[in-house]
Amino acid sequence: MAGTGELLDVLLAGGRRADRATHVRVLPERAGEHADWPTWADTDLVHGYRELGVERPWRHQVEAADAAWAGRHAVLATSTGSGKSLAFWLPALTAVRAASASGVLAPGRVETVARRASTLYLCPTKALAADQLAALDRLVGAARTRDVRVATCDGDTSLDERRWVQEHAQVVLTNPDFVHFALLPQHRRWSRLLGSLRYVVVDECHAFRGVFGAHVGLVLRRLRRIAESYGSSPVFLLASATTSDPAESAARLVGVDPDDVVAVTADASPAGRKTFVLWQPPELPGREAPWSALVDDDPWATPVPVPAAATTAGDAERTAPPSPDDVWRVDTDPAPAAPEGRIVAEPDELPRRTATAEVADLLADLAAAGARTLAFTRSRRGAESVAASAQRALDEVDPELARTVRAYRGGYLPEERRELERAIRSGDLRGLATTNALELGVDISGLDAVLIAGWPGTRVSLWQQAGRAGRAGAEGLVALVAREDPLDTFLVHHPEAILDAPVEATVFDATNPYVLAPHLCAAAAELPLRAEELATFGPQTGELLAELVERGALRRRPSGWYWTHAEPATRLTDLRGTGGDPVRVVESATGRLLGTVDAGSADSTVHDGAVYVHQGLAFVVDDLRLADGVALVTRRDVDYGTWARWVTSTDIVSVDEQVAWGPLTWGFGHVDVTTQVLSYQRRRLPDLQVLGSTDLDLPARTLRTTAVWWTAPAEVLAAAGVTVEAVPGALHAAEHASIGLLPLLATCDRWDLGGLSTAMHADTEQPTVFVHDAFPGGAGFAERGFRLGATWLRATRDAIAACRCSTGCPACVQSPKCGNGNDPLDKAAAIRLLDVVLTHADG
Structure with missing residues (x-):
């Protein structure tokens, strides 16, 4: 090319x-820097790598592999395509072959049978595990080392195959979900693997962030605990994209001290x-804002269970917990924020x-x-x-x-x-x-x-x-x-x-009580929790266990904490927050399985009448059967797409912190967000002209999370010249713009957030704007906004004022995921209101 x-x-x-x-x-391009193969490396494996074209490894590969072979936890944080897999497979497979050889040389010794080295490989997706299996098969074939038994094992693996893996596999490739739901609860069946566990490889570990990262961190702590009960103390090898402070992030994920982790960050591979x-x-010529019909993305991803009385007085921006496609982003170190008064959006005359x-x-x-x-x-x-x-x-x-x-x-x-x-x-x-x-x-x-x-x-x-x-x-x-x-x-x-800015750190909070509590129950179900083990799960574990005992989830005995219920404790939590098993999309006429949709997004994407597109072919949903987890579809050529519409309310559960900005209240706490899909629009393609709307009868859903909010009492609205009629539009515009700008400070994504604005909220009894995290229990984004309130709202005000559209556009106050179709919006009133709010904030 x-x-x-x-x-x-x-x-x-x-x-x-x-x-x-x-x-x-x-x-500019970067030259590569080679190193010699380690002296401890298995010669057949080295031959296999050379057969595949790797004559000599890169220096960073050898540094990470040497640390692992020496028994040190290690994280390799280098660029895409830098060959990170060699760094963990070289020591892991060398250990497997050395243990196999010792079993052949001393077949009668008990310890050679019990302690043959094994490796557990964990990655975020099944696709990546399958890709690694194919690469290992190529390596084993090139090395002619048929004594290495490698297998994938996940939720799709049959019971017979799973039994073979339990009894024979030396390298098992899987994901944290399988470890949580199957391996740890049935650890006695996996005793051979756990008792000989030499290495645990955690690939693409930067993907384990936010709430998902907290879940995975706790799964790894449970894995370490169970492995130790079988007499093994595995070394953790982590592969990551280039991140800020990878040793700290890796240590937090595994649950060890950062000083115990060797970080290899100098990329020695060549780059063009x-x-x-x-x-x-x-x-776009000849178009005038607002043009809310121009929607670039899915209007939402995951709905959430609720009381039937879900209504909103103003507007709500849809909560969007991520689907399995979407790796969410969390970081408490802000990206470079605009100085006070700096314009954060370029002027725009027309829609783009x-x-x-x-x-x-x-x-x-x-x-x-x-x-x-x-x-x-x-x-x-x-x-x-x-x-x-x-x-x-x-x-x-x-x-x-x-x-x-x-x-x-x-x-x-x-x-x-x-x-x-x-x-x-x-x-x-x-x-x-x-x-x-x-x-x-x-x-x-x-x-x-x-x-x-x-x-x-x-x-x-x-x-x-x-x-x-x-x-x-x-x-x-x-x-x-x-x-x-x-x-x-x-x-x-x-x-x-x-x-020119440095990359972010991978941030998550494994002590989040909403995340930690179900994992403590799962750990107690695997083996009773002992007092000396509590430090593994964090300093607040004792308090949380007392609360779980009080609620009847666990039972306290002198020997520890016990799970005494019949149902599996692992069902108390969903690592990815997808809301249950995927919904299968099935063609009615043939019974052919087209694909799957996460349970959380089924209400909005495969509701009755929805258009489902698969490789360019349109299918129309005839019947969504939520109880059965099936959406039946029929192939049809249609000239329209469908967009779901919903309603959301937000109720304050607890006020954790509150600050008075003059007459305003700036608050942070836990909220219940109630959402229900009510209808959908059909829009002609490609111009997105609305053709009609159809009502739906779907359940309401609830999410408990954390939120930041501010109130606008009557005197503030009067000082801003915002009349009663203009209040909903002013608050709505301020809400949308603040959600769009929070990622600049919290290093999250707009789709990690939700919000609501209302001219009168039942809990505050005043006009109120809410911005909340889109994850159960919260993920730290709203709290970051609370800490940087004045900076955040000033950037929001500047972004709106800098855009020269007349009434609001997607570059300032319109949202691609607005539940009310970006109506009402009052850009000018929002600027005046934020000016007054910031005056009080500065005071």
């Missing part, structure tokens, strides 16, 4: 699109020159083309030019839309070209994903429009370009996605295409905030 200069010319269309590139930077382009889609439409055109042009490209989108709907639009554009040029672009996302069947991965590797496909399902370590190398539709939430994720371009030292092109969002607009006009 051509170099990045020619690809950049394709992107710029020979100069016709040059005005859309707000910044172009060339990142990379051209990084920041891109803003063009204005959506990032989805823009990326589809760029993907088509790059595919036509022969470039192999990944286009990362923010949702499953976005991936299908980008692929379908690119196919239509290419079909006009050459129907054969149209078949070289496909979609890739969660919810596809495993065999379908494997085929797509194979095709993009081999070059049979030139383009994949994907969710962040391909952000993690599935080995897809040699790509020419990466397109990113919208800020992915953190710089860690941005560089992970960008690292797919130009791997193995080749040149690559990366383009970040801005959505109409205040943060995206800010970033593409301030490249230093992306390209």
Whole structure:
């Protein structure tokens, strides 16, 4: 394929699109630095690596492998494609082979039978485990070491296969969910593996962040505890993207002291020159804001159980806990925030083309030019839309070209994903429009370009996605295409905030009582908890255990804490917060399984009448059977899509902290967020004109989480010149803009947050704006907003004021996930109100 200069010319269309590139930077190439193979490494494995083309390892691979072989916990935090897997498989497989050899040489000795080394490999997704299995099979085959028994084991593994793994496998590849639900509760069946456990590999550990990271950290503490009960003390090897302070993050995940973790961060692998382009889609002529129908992403991801009386006096921005596609982002260290008074959004006169439409055109042009490209989108709907639009554009040029672009996302069947991965590797496909399902370590190398539709939430994720371009030292092109969002607009006009700022730390709180309590129950069910073990789970464990005893969840005895209920304790928690088993999407006429949808998002995506798109083909949902976990669909060609509409209310459960800003109240605490899908709209494609609306009868759902809120009493509204009629629109606009700007301070993502604004709230008895975390128990985002209240609201005010649209647009006060269709909104009143609020905050 051509170099990045020619690809950049394709992107710029020979100069016709040059005005859309707000910044172009060339990142220089980096030379690689080799090291010798360790003397302890198994010679057959070294031969196998050489057969696969690895003549000598990179220096960082050897440093991490040496630390592991010496019995030190280690984390390797280097770039995408730097060969992290060699660093953990070399010591792990060498240990397996050495133990196997000792069993052959001394077959009569009991200890050689009981202590043969084993390895447990954990990763975020089944796809990554399958990819690693294929890579290990290639290595074992090249090394001719047939005495190494490797197997995957997860929820899809049959009982017979699972029994073989329990009795024979030396290397088991799985995920934290399986460890939580199956391995630890049935640890006696896994005693052979646990008693000989030498290494635990945690791959892509930067993905374990936020609430999910807290869950996984507690699963690893339970795993260490059970392994120790069988006499083993495994070494933990962690592989991560480049993150801030990886030793601290890895230690927090495993539950050990940071001084006990060796961090290897100097990347010695070669990197080709990379051209990084920041891109803003063009204005659409002849359109006037507001244009709330231009929705780029899924309107929500996960609903939540509720009382029937779910109503809202104002507006609610939809709570969106992530689906399995979406790795959520948490960090308590803020990204570089704008100084006071700095403008954080560029002026806009007209609405701009959506990032989805823009990326589809760029993907088509790059595919036509022969470039192999990944286009990362923010949702499953976005991936299908980008692929379908690119196919239509290419079909006009050459129907054969149209078949070289496909979609890739969660919810596809495993065999379908494997085929797509194979095709993009081999070059049979030139383009994949994907969710962040391909952000993690599935080995897809040699790509020419990466397109990113919208800020992915953190710089860690941005560089992970960008690292797919130009791997193995080749040149690559990366383009970040801005959505109409205040943060995206800010970033593409301030490249230093992306390209010159350090990456974030991976942050989570394993002491969150909402997360910790069910894991303590699970641990007690596995083996009674002893007093000397409580420090493993954190300093507040004793208090929480007392509360669990008082509630009847556990029973206290002199020998420890016991789980005495018949049902499994592991059912008390869901690691990923997806709300239950996936809903299967089944074609009514044939019984064919098309894919799955998380239980939480089923209400909004596969309700009766919904259009479900699979590889460009439209299916209409005939019947959603929530009790059976099935959505029955029929293949139909339709010229419309469907968008769910819902209503949300927020009730204050506890006020944990409160500050008076003059007459205002600035509060933080726990809230119950109640949501119910009420109807859906049909919108014609591609212009998104509303064709009609249909009511739905679906259950209400509730989420208990943490929120920050501020009130606007009558005297504040009067000082701002906000009349009674303008109050809902002013609060609504301020809420949307503040949600859009909080990621600048909390390093989260807009879709990690929800909110509500109301002209009169029952608990505060005043007009109130709420912003809450979209996860059970909270994830620290709202608390970060509470701590930085004045800075946050000032950035919000500046973002609204800097945008020159007349009544509000997606770059300032409109939201892509508004439950009320971005109505009402009053931009001018929001600015006046925030001016007065900030006066009191400064006081």
